[in-house]
Amino acid sequence: MPRNGSPAxxxxxxxxxAALAIFxxxxxxxxxxxxxxxxxxxxxxxxxxxLEGRIAxxxxxxxxGAGLRFTLHDVKGNATVPVLYRGTVPDMFAPGRAVVVSGxxxxxxxxxxxxxxxxxxxxxxxxxxxx
Amino acid sequence: MADLGRAALVTALGLLAxxxxxxxxxxxxxxxxxxxxxxxxxxxxxGAAVAASAVLLIALARHDFSFTYVSQxxxxxxxxxxxxxxxxxxxxxxxxxxxxxxxxxxxxAVLWTRRIARDLLAWxxxxxxxxxxxxxxxxxxxxxxxATQAAPADGAGLNPSLQNPYMxxxxxMLYLGYVGLTIPxxxxxxxxxxxxxxxxxxxxxxxxxxxxxxxxxxxxLLGAHWAYVEIGWGGYYAWDPVENAALMPWLAAxxxxxxxxxxxxxxxxxxxxxxxxxxxxxxxxxGTFLTRSGVIQSIHSFAESPLGGWFLAFICIVVVAxxxxxxxxxxxxxxxxxxxxxxxxxxxxLYNNLxxxxxxxxxxxxVIYPIVSQLVRGETSTVSKPYYNFFxxxxxxxxxxxxxxxxxxxxxxxSPRALGKTFLWPIAxxxxxxxxxxxxxxxxxxVGVIAYTFSVFVLASIVLEFTRGTRAxxxxxxETWPGAFASLIARNRRRYGGYVVHAAVxxxxxxxxxxxxxxxxxxxxxxxxxxxxxxxNVYVFRGFVTRREPNHQEIRAVVDEYDSHGHKVARLAPxxxxxxxxxxxxxxxxxxxxxLTGANxxxxxxxxxxxxxxxxxxxxxxxxxxIWLAGxxxxxxxxxxxxxxxxxxxxxxxxxxxxxxxx
Numbered sequence: 096m097p098r099n100g101s102p103a104x105x106x107x108x109x110x111x112x113a114a115l116a117i118f119x120x121x122x123x124x125x126x127x128x129x130x131x132x133x134x135x136x137x138x139x140x141x142x143x144x145x146l147e148g149r150i151a152x153x154x155x156x157x158x159x160g161a162g163l164r165f166t167l168h169d170v171k172g173n174a175t176v177p178v179l180y181r182g183t184v185p186d187m188f189a190p191g192r193a194v195v196v197s198g199x200x201x202x203x204x205x206x207x208x209x210x211x212x213x214x215x216x217x218x219x220x221x222x223x224x225x226x
Numbered sequence: 227m228a229d230l231g232r233a234a235l236v237t238a239l240g241l242l243a244x245x246x247x248x249x250x251x252x253x254x255x256x257x258x259x260x261x262x263x264x265x266x267x268x269x270x271x272x273g274a275a276v277a278a279s280a281v282l283l284i285a286l287a288r289h290d291f292s293f294t295y296v297s298q299x300x301x302x303x304x305x306x307x308x309x310x311x312x313x314x315x316x317x318x319x320x321x322x323x324x325x326x327x328x329x330x331x332x333x334x335a336v337l338w339t340r341r342i343a344r345d346l347l348a349w350x351x352x353x354x355x356x357x358x359x360x361x362x363x364x365x366x367x368x369x370x371x372x373a374t375q376a377a378p379a380d381g382a383g384l385n386p387s388l389q390n391p392y393m394x395x396x397x398x399m400l401y402l403g404y405v406g407l408t409i410p411x412x413x414x415x416x417x418x419x420x421x422x423x424x425x426x427x428x429x430x431x432x433x434x435x436x437x438x439x440x441x442x443x444x445x446x447l448l449g450a451h452w453a454y455v456e457i458g459w460g461g462y463y464a465w466d467p468v469e470n471a472a473l474m475p476w477l478a479a480x481x482x483x484x485x486x487x488x489x490x491x492x493x494x495x496x497x498x499x500x501x502x503x504x505x506x507x508x509x510x511x512x513g514t515f516l517t518r519s520g521v522i523q524s525i526h527s528f529a530e531s532p533l534g535g536w537f538l539a540f541i542c543i544v545v546v547a548x549x550x551x552x553x554x555x556x557x558x559x560x561x562x563x564x565x566x567x568x569x570x571x572x573x574x575x576l577y578n579n580l581x582x583x584x585x586x587x588x589x590x591x592x593v594i595y596p597i598v599s600q601l602v603r604g605e606t607s608t609v610s611k612p613y614y615n616f617f618x619x620x621x622x623x624x625x626x627x628x629x630x631x632x633x634x635x636x637x638x639x640x641s642p643r644a645l646g647k648t649f650l651w652p653i654a655x656x657x658x659x660x661x662x663x664x665x666x667x668x669x670x671x672x673v674g675v676i677a678y679t680f681s682v683f684v685l686a687s688i689v690l691e692f693t694r695g696t697r698a699x700x701x702x703x704x705e706t707w708p709g710a711f712a713s714l715i716a717r718n719r720r721r722y723g724g725y726v727v728h729a730a731v732x733x734x735x736x737x738x739x740x741x742x743x744x745x746x747x748x749x750x751x752x753x754x755x756x757x758x759x760x761x762x763n764v765y766v767f768r769g770f771v772t773r774r775e776p777n778h779q780e781i782r783a784v785v786d787e788y789d790s791h792g793h794k795v796a797r798l799a800p801x802x803x804x805x806x807x808x809x810x811x812x813x814x815x816x817x818x819x820x821x822l823t824g825a826n827x828x829x830x831x832x833x834x835x836x837x838x839x840x841x842x843x844x845x846x847x848x849x850x851x852x853i854w855l856a857g858x859x860x861x862x863x864x865x866x867x868x869x870x871x872x873x874x875x876x877x878x879x880x881x882x883x884x885x886x887x888x889x
Binding site: 106107110111114117118121128129130131132136145157158159160183184186187 | 386387459565568577580584588595596599607608613616617620621749810811813832833835
């Protein structure tokens with residue numbers, strides 16, 4: 096059976112090309128993903144980023160009013176950044192917890208996108224050994 | 227006690243390693259008795275896994291906190307049900323569940339296939355043994371559930387979001403799905419290794435694949451429902467890496483289930499099927515790697531654990547080995563026939579496969595994007611909802627459309643005239659409904675209207691298929707209409723069960739489109755007596771009530787819902803639970819189901835304030851209950867296709883008797 100010029104191959108090639116084209120169009124329009132940074136990496140970034148860190152001190156303010164203010168501490172370093180947040184506060188939100196929040200830096204304060212705060216819940220799966 | 231568990235695991239590891247080595251040697255040298263002993267080792271390994279699981283269950287039930295695992299995941303106040311389901315509440319237990327399910331599948335596949343096609347097992351047993359050995363090795367040396375300590379007075383308790391009835395059913399379902407994909411993979415690799423690359427391995431594993439695929443699908447829907455009622459943000463799917471981890475193998479398996487039909491019927495796509503089955507299995511292992519390694523940030527978040535490296539190594543071995551094997555056996559996998567026309571049943575299956583795989587791979591790209599961007603640019607970047615939604619629309623909507631086209635197109639070659647006649651009614655129905663929706667104001671979401679229109683098209687074509695089939699059977703003989711309908715399904719379980727599954731997917735699409743494209747959200751701070759109006763309905767806050775339970779305190783905001791005529795429709799009570807031992811708060815939403823329209827009023831007490839006010843969030847979600855209804859239809863359809871059919875078995879035996887003699 097001659098295998099050259101099989102329509103199946105043509106279809107596969109064309110579809111793969113089409114899928115790739117759609118993909119490239121998307122990435123060129125949307126410009127890829129949002130960077131995820133730690134507080135120490137934040138200076139210099141003016142665009143929208145995801146910030147991850149550990150909550151330091153006691154959060155103050157009203158998340159459904161003027162906004163909740165808390166400080167995020169670098170998980171690996173000593174840098175900190177103040178955060179202003181409005182919207183839903185996850186159940187697990189508490190001092191010492193690791194969180195991720197989207198937003199951008201304005202005049203030294205990280206102004207969060209409302210409702211973007213996520214907590215990481217380390218209690219669900221624990222490491223096998225803490226040695 | 228713990229020693230008994232450890233011994234059972236070591237025994238399991240020994241037996242599985244023996245099944246791998248002895249099985250390989252037996253298959254290589256064609257030693258019948260040795261092959262039988264390798265099979266028996268696989269059966270015995272199931273016994274050892276059961277013993278290890280029993281030890282862990284007993285330790286959980288007895289609150290034996292000298293087991294580190296028990297003390298980390300339960301407490302004395304935890305209800306018995308959740309104490310037992312804590313079996314899979316942590317990493318070590320989850321791995322043990324994986325091994326148990328794998329051994330159960332392996333043992334039953336051996337027992338089943340031994341009777342009808344012993345020769346298929348020769349190389350399958352060592353592959354199963356190898357996969358099993360990996361998990362047993364992890365349990366013995368890396369992550370043991372039987373580590374012991376000096377018993378503390380009480381345990382740390384279980385994460386509140388795991389204290390939910392879904393905890394009892396969602397993880398086991400997912401595992402039955404993930405692990406079940408090992409069976410078709412092992413048989414496929416077995417077929418390649420033994421050079422028996424005819425269609426018999428596909429026939430032998432069809433029900434196993436279908437069962438695993440059904441479990442995986444149901445497991446995901448249960449997880450979505452769990453998130454919907456428990457996590458309390460008003461959604462059911464967030465494109466989180468861990469959710470995607472279960473979706474990807476399901477998509478690959480869906481593609482596989484369709485393309486094997488082409489191979490059975492026309493002898494085409496044989497290489498492709500091997501690739502798909504390997505892809506589905508690798509993705510299921512990759513899913514476990516994702517959830518366990520903490521390599522990718524997820525809201526399901528996990529502490530980093532030493533498992534990651536091992537899993538990565540295992541995935542690499544599997545990918546390289548299956549790729550090399552497929553390449554080595556390429557000459558045996560030549561297609562027997564070729565595609566005759568781009569407008570034929572085969573061609574629509576091909577398009578369906580390409581779309582499913584494209585969707586699967588773009589999701590995979592999104593999942594690994596943080597790692598890739600870290601490697602390439604030195605900065606971790608993530609893609610989120612817009613990325614996934616874009617590809618869901620680009621590939622998912624055409625898939626939906628194909629689901630209506632495929633079943634109506636003739637095999638081999640379809641004439642445009644016949645097509646026009648066949649599609650007249652479905653197209654008319656879709657256009658009428660589409661126009662009505664636009665007139666009714668559904669145009670606010672273009673994607674929503676497209677999804678609805680396509681859905682109607684698919685449903686109409688399914689109804690058409692059932693009507694045509696029933697009419698043909700009625701014309702044949704003396705059956706009544708219901709009798710003809712029943713015998714139509716009974717005689718073609720695969721085909722009509724498949725259509726029922728298609729109907730489930732349509733319901734899912736309608737539910738997802740309705741609840742995401744047309745939902746209304748309002749939030750406001752309310753004091754007692756204050757009200758909030760959302761899409762015609764009024765919600766009045768009455769005040770708080772509190773209640774104390776053994777291991778937590780409940781606080782509920784009592785809210786009365788009134789319809790647009792001022793009639794009270796329901797009293798709802800969203801609130802929060804405070805867990806004493808775990809020192810955590812959990813959000814408890816309150817949902818009113820409108821059984822007639824499938825709409826939900828979804829209430830969240832977002833923040834409970836000290837001055838007696840509540841920040842109430844109300845979501846009106848149309849048609850969302852169709853998603854859960856789709857789950858039941860999906861199971862019904864799968865059961866129809868899975869139901870044993872003596873007629874079909876006979877047909878297959880006859881058909882493959884020739885192939886058997888050849889081998």
